[in-house]
Amino acid sequence: MEEKTLVKYIENRLEYDEKQLVIEWINASDENQEHYNMLKAKHTVSAFNDPLLDVDKTYAVIKERRKKRRIKEALRSWLPVAGVLVIGWLMYDFFNSPETTKSGIVDNVETGIVEEVTPKGVSRAVTLPDGTEVVLNVDSRLRYSGAFQGSLREVFLTGEAYFEVKRDTSRPFVVHAGDMNVKVLGTSFNVRSYSEDEDTRATLVDGSVEIESAYGVPVRLEPLQTALLDRQDRRIEIKRVSAEEAVSWKEGKLIFRETLMEDVLEDLERRYDVEFVIRSEVLYNYQYTGTFDNLNIDEVLRVLKISSPIHYKKEGKKIILN
Amino acid sequence: MNKANSNNLVSLIRQGDEKAFETLYRLYANNLFIIARSYLRDDFSAEEVVQGIFIAIWDKRNEIHVKGNVGGYLFKMTKNRCLDILRKPRKIVSMEEEAVLLEDAINFKALQDREASFLLEEELEKRIEEAVELLPKTCKKVFLKTKMDGLNYRETAEELHISVKTVESHMTKALKHMRFHLREFMSCFPFFG
CATH class of the missing domain: 2.60.120.1440 (Jelly Rolls)
Known part of the structure; x- marks a missing residue:
């Protein structure tokens, strides 16, 4: 196989038929595969430092995720204290x-x-x-x-x-x-x-x-x-x-624009008095855009299922997502 | 970057230093993306791989143990995640579906190849080392102390027995140089832009 053709294949510049031939050639022997392996690595390395990833944008996403977790961690570590405060305050209310x-x-x-x-x-x-x-x-x-x-x-x-x-x-x-x-x-x-x-x-x-x-x-x-x-x-x-x-919730609407699924679910929990149990890592990073116009919780779940990678199971007030 | 310095970056991250985490991201994310993209042949999956790695690093920062250099550590994470994706049949609906699966198998082998992996890992680290190494001696020291070890100008000046003014002028020089060699790295320090 000509080196030139192989490079063209790696750069994805071949027609369907030519591509098939290269694939067959690579699969024909271990030697061919190894030859491809090194060429592929060298080609990959040659692209290093080409600014292909929008680093600012992707870092902002990571920062967002990190912030959310930090709040959760903080909440978790303060839970014992918060418990005392809440109890103290409840008693105050009870007596007063x-x-x-x-x-x-x-x-x-x-x-x-x-x-x-x-x-x-x-x-x-x-x-x-x-x-x-x-x-x-x-x-x-x-x-x-x-x-x-x-x-x-x-x-x-x-x-x-x-x-x-x-x-x-x-x-x-x-x-x-x-x-x-x-x-x-x-x-x-x-x-x-x-x-x-x-x-x-x-x-x-x-x-x-x-x-x-x-x-x-x-x-x-x-x-x-x-x-x-x-x-x-x-x-x-x-x-x-x-x-x-601005005030969509007043009319019974929930509007989300590129909102992290975690935030969407938090709003839904408050609105419908349900509890979500998330069993999918992918969902955490998923950004949702959509409007729920006066829907009940079952309708909301159906819309979510169609428009995002969600599967759900309802068990009373608990909704399990995976 | 030599081993001691990359490990400093890691130990700062373990202490919860977000600036160090951002530095690590800006140093490596683009090239890791290039690796993932090359073998997965899919920008979206590649971006997910890179994001997943860094989110995992931050979440599990207390458990990070880096043997050798950070570049090698990051490369192995990228490699493993890509292999996981290539191993499973991807959900692709197209005329060329069969070809895609065959190509996944080929690239799975290509990424598993020890010699090829070695090359990728070496080059990943070399790009950053090269840029730092090219700095004049004191300039390099100042740069590593302030940007990799996270010391402030005064601390750096004390450690290197030079004045704060000298530190400042070395930093300006170093950053100018790094900007030329590692464009991405610079956006880390907008104040010197």
Whole structure:
């Protein structure tokens, strides 16, 4: 076999028929195979340092994966302490709150602190004493002083909520969420700060808000901009979003754009009050793009099965993926 | 890169040093990708192989034991993962399906070939060594201390008994040189760009 033809084969520049001949030739003897082996290695080496891999882009993907695991590791190592904190806090609530209503409102008469809580799978609209409308997404908690007195209207959020703030220029409205404070006069916006998330994010729909954090100067948002505060890097990033994306969950939609499957599943767990057990390494790295428009969990699973490398088995609240 | 230096990079990674991990990635990822791509003949699978390796390294950083140089270690991981893919019949639906399977078998043998593997492994390490070796003596020392051992300029200056200013000027020189020889390596240090 001519060396030239072999090189052409390695470079994938042969027609189908010629290719077949080369394959036959390599398979004809150990000697031929060995000859090919060295030529292939030399050809491979000759391409070294050609910038064929987008190193920046692929490293960003790896970094993303690494960050997720680090949070998990941190959670795991803090679990014993967190357990004590949660228990301590539950007991506090138990002794101090005379009434726990069915809707999840915890009203503490002594301190005047009102707490609105939504469990997994349930979102709810709430009207605050000043007339501000809040839609609390699933698995979220909003605390505020019942009277709303003083020069500030302050609320504390874990989870996600959409706000339509009643205008009152004399008393700014402030949402405390994680490391972020969102300060507004009268406007509508969305804040998301689930503890499993890597960032706290505020999306402005209409009006104007100011984002404060401990890590830099305050930032003013324009409508349809999102401020993402990365909890690890402690940096605020501003992104543009579509009106549909901004508060899609309010209309019962879940929109994902090149989102890591792990994040998608986290959102689904909260929304449908289910638990995913992932038994496939491949799934972790899979990025999903798609919209679930008011689907029930079975419909969601069917869509996922068609559009991504997922097989599932449902066992009560548990869904096993492989 | 000599053995001591690559092992320093590994021990930094074991301590959870992300910058060291990034340096390792930027030094080797492209050439490992070229190897995987050449034998798998498929960019997507090759990219997955390389990503899988580095994710595994980070996840299991506490358990990493490198005998010999890092390049050899990374090459063996790449090789094993590629062999795994070539061994199993791939799901390919096309007219040339049979040819693809035959070619997988051929390339499986080619990658298993000891002499060929030796060549690939040697060259992988040599590319980086060459670039570092070409540096003038002190310049090389400064470069290895700061970028491979992870010392800061002051520490480097103290260890080499030179002034911080000298360290700085050597670094500028070294980075200029490395940029010429290893384009990818440079994006690691944007401040010197």
